[in-house]
Amino acid sequence: MAQTTDPGPDASLEPIGAVHRTQVGREATEPMREDIRLLGAILGETVREQNGDDVFDLVERARVESFRVRRSEIDRSDLAELFDGIDAREAIPVIRAFTHFALLANVAEDIHRERRRAVHEAAGEPPPNSTLAATYDKLDSAGLDSQTVVAALRGALVSPVITAHPTETRRRTVFDTQHRITELMRMRLHGQHATEDGRDIERELRRHILTLWQTALIRLSRLKISDEIETGLRYYPAAFFDVIPAVNAAVREGFQRRWPDRDLLADPVLRPGSWIGGDRDGNPNVTGEVVRLATGSAAFLAFDHYFGELTALEQELSMSVRLVRPSEALLALADTCEEPARADEPYRRALRVVHARLTATAREILDRQPEHELDLGLQPYPTPAEALDDLDIVDASLRGHGSAVLADDRLSRLREAVRVFGFHLCGLDMRQNSDVHEEVVAELLAWAGVHLDYATLSEPERVELLAAELATRRPLIGPGALGAPPADGGLSELARKELDIVTAAARAVRVFGPQAVPNYIISMCQSVSDMLEAALLLKEAGLLDASSEQPYAPVGIVPLFETIDDLQRGASILEAALDLPLYRAMVAARGDSQEVMLGYSDSNKDGGYLAANWALYRAELDLVESANKTGIRLRLFHGRGGTVGRGGGPSYDAILAQPPGAVQGSLRLTEQGEVIAAKYAEPRIAHRNLETLLAATLEATLLDVEGLGDQAGPAYQVLDDLAARAQRAYAELVHETPGFVDYFKASTPVSEIGALNIGSRPTSRKPTTSISDLRAIPWVLAWSQCRVMLPGWYGTGTAFEQYIAEEEGRLEVLQDLYRRWPFFATVLSNMAQVLAKSDLGLAARYAELVEDAELRQRVFDKIVDEHERTIRMHELITGHDDLLADNPALARSVFNRFPYLEPLNHLQVELLRRYRTGDDDELVQRGILLTMSGLATALRNSG
Incomplete structure (x- = not known):
């Protein structure tokens, strides 16, 4: 790894796998390759210094041989022989070396994207698609009137929701060190040779890469939910605190400049969410205590940020009344703080009042206290709005005496932060499977004597019974239910646990505000009763009162439609729920807004790539029609994973590929695993990715992006046909081939994902070997590790081939749809990305x-x-x-990085073989886990 160049003049001509392309922009990409060479050389020298010549020579030989495989100079089996019988102690540093290279290659690629953007901007080129500047140009050209914009953006929301993922196991030290290496490489990008404090940049790179090498990449113990909570929250100090308030302020200013007569986007449009600690679907480790930890840790982080910013502001805003004339409101606020030493410094005293009141708030609502407390014996703020009012007084006063430049700096960022993060930081969604709801509700109804055998009731009988219960304020359970063991008439452990969780959620809403727990999601929702069962649990915890003329419903009930059948029936289920006066009143209490979640993962596992994508599109069309019919405002929540098989792919293209009316100013989507780090680990990258979400949402809301016009109907019929064919081909393999499950378990590391301390939850919802019960993450992760990538393409080729062969002219139909229809083009583009990353030789x-x-x-x-x-x-x-003709960035990535994946795959196969034949060496198990982490890091969207 000392020389990380292409080891031959023809190395760039034939990347491994299915990618066939000519040399792409070699001159433009040479700086990136130079960065990769530098980082790889430092890593190689570090390996030699720390582990000796033998390890270095093995790593270097594996690297060279991998490039020879790519150039077809040697057979893949020749490289595999290099690791036959390798001692586990020798294998571990080799795995770590290639994993670290993948991590450093990520840094080089991210820096190169910044470099290319700067080149384009310097050349005066128009802003590229997926930037807000480009979106503003499109909106300006469209000539939209303010009434249309106001109506479309009412209640606008863009919410990336952070979720746990078994491959995102990097330690905080690794995370922080990678961030520092990124900063150093950025300094080099701008021509610097030394840091601000005079340190040599290359020497600093060597120091940080040495730190990486000497730091364990993964934990030895099984990941706990507390670890996942900490991992999810790390993105706030790393990027979100800087970026989210700034982006919200910028987009508000952009719209108010264009339509000054309207108070557009006054509320923050970009608001983050989380599932970590609230998602208990198939995760028995989530408890009421975990919900309290998750919501409390988030709130702690918000207050910690505020205290730090206020401390800095107190130092910065040192203006004296002898030199400026503050407003009367500012002086009144400052007079609450009686400090003679600061008698002529009202801004400092006013900020100390805000600081002290927030300290009192923190002491009242947090389980642990941040640093930089300030106790002046003042009253706490009842809500974030009151804290914001005081900060607004400071802002207005500064502007009143010509100090807008001060108001627009740290104070502005703090005000925006309080607007979006409040006392809660981010909304924690609750999620549970409908089967669990049914079991618990049946037990509660039996305990209360309402009905002794709820499970035997028909769907209409269930709906009637549940609606009647929801219409009363009488709780189903009393103290005896929780105070006695099941043998003495108390509730089961499952029922107690579920009630503890919703009770903890109710506490979070009460303490941190309604945005702390905004949604309750019902997995595998298949009926109206599934929705009402969740409502009944919320009612028991005091989170729902539908008995009065003005219902109380701070938490939204969100059906999650996952399988293809459920997606097809989703709109009818929603309409049936809205036909119930009681449920309609609950929705009215939430501003006539109803959220529906769409499951990309299970629909794909159920029916394959093309069938799932089309079922989702059709479901959205049906839901939009239902929303228009019933007069509600629909918000869709897209359960996307990082990989294409779970709805991943470029976010901008995916959002623009939504059907007409499906976005409507609001979008929520899950972000998972190593994709989170790739998108949000660093402020500049986070800004770019969050801006992309906003730009696409605004364009999909305000512009006609489908492009089909009156030809939509025929196009939909073509996809109906193709999806049915693709599902049939997929089912024939996955659901009908005898022994397929055995093949899957043996040819992928899916069993080891569950056995080797990866993630906090089991790999299956139930203790079965059925594909349907397997969680989607291990299903996709396993196929990506072995480089088949089956969930992202299988069945599509057969569908296209059959369709084209049956009638002349059909190829031209598909070619026309590819040119005109963003949905179809995106489906093919994402599929091509997966195919480019697949490698059936390794498989x-x-x-x-x-x-x-x-x-x-x-x-x-x-x-x-x-x-x-x-x-x-x-x-x-x-x-x-060329599979990647429309994605040159990924083409560069595949070319530069994939030969370095080859040794990881071969070592994983070797170690899996040993582990399965009874080798219980701890280093063998650790090696398997390290290869999984390394491959996930290198592929960047593996699960």
């Missing part, structure tokens, strides 16, 4: 782990045939013989 090595030779050949041959067919059909429809 064949994993297939060798299947002991049944007949089963191995039968399943793997089907996969190979469909893979070739899908690539062929993609080229036929798009006209591109």
